[in-house]
Amino acid sequence: EEQVVESGGGLVQFGGSLRLSCAASGFTFGNYWMAWVRQAPGKGLEWVANIRRDGSAIHYVDSVKDRFSISRDNAKNSLYLQMHSLRDEDTAVYYCVRDVSPSSGGRYYDAFDLWGQGTMVTVSS
């Protein structure tokens, strides 16, 4: 069975750090772009960051640039999100997401076809 399982969430103080992990299984992890998407309590979805199959390209939403770092270890089938200088607005469920990247007409699209159950990060001030 294909799955991704997040871990590492918890309660952290304002300004603190946390590292999220995502363990992938049941598929060839290194063949896929991966992403983190978060959802604050009672709010909508927010794309946070993504990383190319080999880690050679990375993108972030502006609000986390210079504070968060996405990385992957294809040998360990794992995705990570290192978070520093955490703020109240970072409180959310963080989802690890696989991008199946379907192609058509020479263009690759985002398609987040596999989601984890999420891990909750709570920033306490």
Add this chain to the structure above:
Amino acid sequence: AIQMTQSPPSLSASVGDRVTITCRASEDIRNELSWYQQKRGKAPKLLIYAASSLQSGVPARFSGSGSGTEFTLTISSLQPEDFATYYCLQDSNYPRTFGQGTKVEIK
């Protein structure tokens, strides 16, 4: 960042109704848009990618259309399991941005 505006924010409908949700982009995103369904307490589920391509395993009552700045998700005959919140997501530019969601409730 590209702004994605969904309408309506919520709607009430009955089983068997045809439901249409609209997503508007603040600039031309060609057909670089996907749709997701999220039920309470669950992770989102991919329905549509590239504006109109149905994800494998998704019932054919779901369809997507549009290009440029205006897109629609249509449920041709609403089923009890379709009551959920729906989100669009643009993948034309970074950062990727979601719409704010449309909650479909039982009338």
